[in-house]
Amino acid sequence: MTIQLKDLGKAVLETEYAVRGPIVARAQELERQGREIIYCNIGNPQALKQKPLTFLRQMLSLCQYPELMDKCPEQFPPDVIETAKKVLDGTKHGVGAYSESKGVRFIREAVAEFIYERDGIPVDPEAIYLTDGASKGVQTALRILISGTRDGIMIPIPQYPLYSATLTLYEGKQVSYYLDENRDWRLSRAMLDESLQEARRFDVNVKAICVLNPGNPTGAVLDKDNISMIIDFAREHGMAILADEVYQENIYNPGDSFVSFAKVMVERNEKDVSLFSFHSCSKGFLGECGQRGGYMEIRNIPNDVVAQITKLQSISLCSNLTGQVAVYCMVRPPRPGSPSHALYAAERDGILNELKKRAVILAESLNKIPGIECNTVAGAMYAFPRVTLPVNRKDDDYCMALLEEEGICVVPGTGFGQIPGTAHFRATILPPTNKIQAMVEKLEKFHLRFK
């Protein structure tokens, strides 16, 4: 008798990950049958024609095949060759050997310097873990925090389903706090208190709060006061903070800027709140999702717990070295004046400017459709519009029909969570500008005829 579905654990069966759920599976099936699909389901820039940054790819090719430095040095700016040599020295054995479980120390030092330069705060390289994308870091933090089925973690609604999926898999309790759609998806102390009270009524031991800044799928950007408020809340209730900061470069409103949790905590001399924060090479203007590079920074965590985190990391030996080098390239880009800087800056600005434009175009054109309302996309890579649906129709059906009829693949709001009775979908702002226009036109026709 082979293994059967009934043999699987409840946690595995109940785990849901809508960003790659049945709608995406159906999209791939249609594509194999020859249909053209616009994939707006996931923040996968290079699948939507974003070009990789030359600097990063030159670095990775040299690290993979260092002989090119001697064989055709004229193909690489001299500073790239020099940097690649430095990184290879730093790895000690190149990209083909396992590194320390935490990742190459030299690269962790570079990450520490990057945070110091960004925030003006001291960082211990031993508090940096290089991870396969941010996802693995988040999973490690949740693994450490959830010690039994009574333990709960606060997550925003709507949220990125990595959090809900991992919580279900680790048999922790999801403690939802709502973001306020009518106030640009803002996060309020009242909502946090309400959510915590509710959890305590059910005897849930709330261990941490997850915050996504900028928000996914909401795009909302937190200011310093918001962050201080969350830190106060966490301290008062003995919680840790998970700060998902992977979209820190993706901020589109001129008035907004990224403020890290680490910076606010250090400035306030906060010692009593444990912090896990996450960054990635997959987003920003690099968009190098396939390299699976990322890091986790930890603060206010006692050494004996740090040792446990390292132990968990070590079971999979280390994150992939190419991803580690990609992290190095993210945190140590060409300096102004160096030979590779001009091209780097032009490519970076080109991508960021395009994203800014698309964020505006997508939200504006969605808002022109009667029955669709979309907040400003202030950050990240998504619009999360609210849709008015005919009575008894759900956003799942809506999104599946949109795929079947128009070849547009978006993710239903249920995958991220929403106030019961409301309906949304998430669409990335990533398709090329001319495609966004065409997509919204198709969407409008579809929306108006959807019954």
Add this chain to the structure above:
Amino acid sequence: MTIQLKDLGKAVLETEYAVRGPIVARAQELERQGREIIYCNIGNPQALKQKPLTFLRQMLSLCQYPELMDKCPEQFPPDVIETAKKVLDGTKHGVGAYSESKGVRFIREAVAEFIYERDGIPVDPEAIYLTDGASKGVQTALRILISGTRDGIMIPIPQYPLYSATLTLYEGKQVSYYLDENRDWRLSRAMLDESLQEARRFDVNVKAICVLNPGNPTGAVLDKDNISMIIDFAREHGMAILADEVYQENIYNPGDSFVSFAKVMVERNEKDVSLFSFHSCSKGFLGECGQRGGYMEIRNIPNDVVAQITKLQSISLCSNLTGQVAVYCMVRPPRPGSPSHALYAAERDGILNELKKRAVILAESLNKIPGIECNTVAGAMYAFPRVTLPVNRKDDDYCMALLEEEGICVVPGTGFGQIPGTAHFRATILPPTNKIQAMVEKLEKFHLRFK
């Protein structure tokens, strides 16, 4: 109040992973202080000076930076350029985009062809998952199999601690079966029956048996009869099989050859035993540990369970694309007659011949030391000698002292499991041949004075 050790779950705290445990941490500390350390703790060939294969690195550099194909085509054999183009086309969006959760379909098709050519059996590319090294595949299989704390998995003793660590973390029961050191670490039906009876006495629901072939740390190679016996055992008791076949290219005795579980199952028309088998780019003659490339092949698993496996994979989006391309290079090396073949074959044979020599030298020279007994290293990358220790001394102390006094880093037998009262250590055969000699001399002196 920050997070404290007491807040962590029992499963996390109890998990142990000796291959990167306290002895390795101490070795790194000593190294930072300037000591020269011989790392024999882990199968990390390129950290011990094994050179990467030119073909593979050329492929990876081209996939990272395809412009090189036009900029300096003379640096690459024409078949490598052609293959890199084919792979890039197959990925659709290059190595910077997320792939399907299972991995790039084109690469999974290549893996299916590889297995077909190796074993003469049909393979469905949809039954292949590309994973970040074999470790992640093993963890997924165990996650699927362990549905509650009564569930147990049979693992050999000695074993590779990925299995014990993951079992502890997932709160499954470890059901140990002993390998027979006096018969070259062979696996017998009697041992399996005994272990199962013992587990049932404690009301453990045994879901699967893990087999490492070639064995780690034992080096033992299974023949077809052994494999048939294990399949019969699994069928009779309704168990799945996890076949860790990452050392399939590392077989040193002229009389032995690698036989896969998949082949034996298909030849016997076995439909009632679920199989998860694993392979990796980290071992063999590639030794590309840092790329984190690997795959899992599944058989006799119903579609609804397959969908659950895919869902679990999707939470981390996909394995790293460079690792996926490395898997492609492993399963589709240059064909004889192609321009890159001669160099490829020379590098491959050079590495395998060296490993063969070192396997013999290490075992022979260990056996010359009074109080150390080592079986033939028939396969894999390790010697696992038995050491006679002074009364009341443990192999942990022995290995720590060996590190402190001689700078040699090996892993104590306790990390892999051993019959109570015996002591062992695991050392890789990977150091360069001249270093192995020097290492064993130091070890001998140390061993004779250890009290």
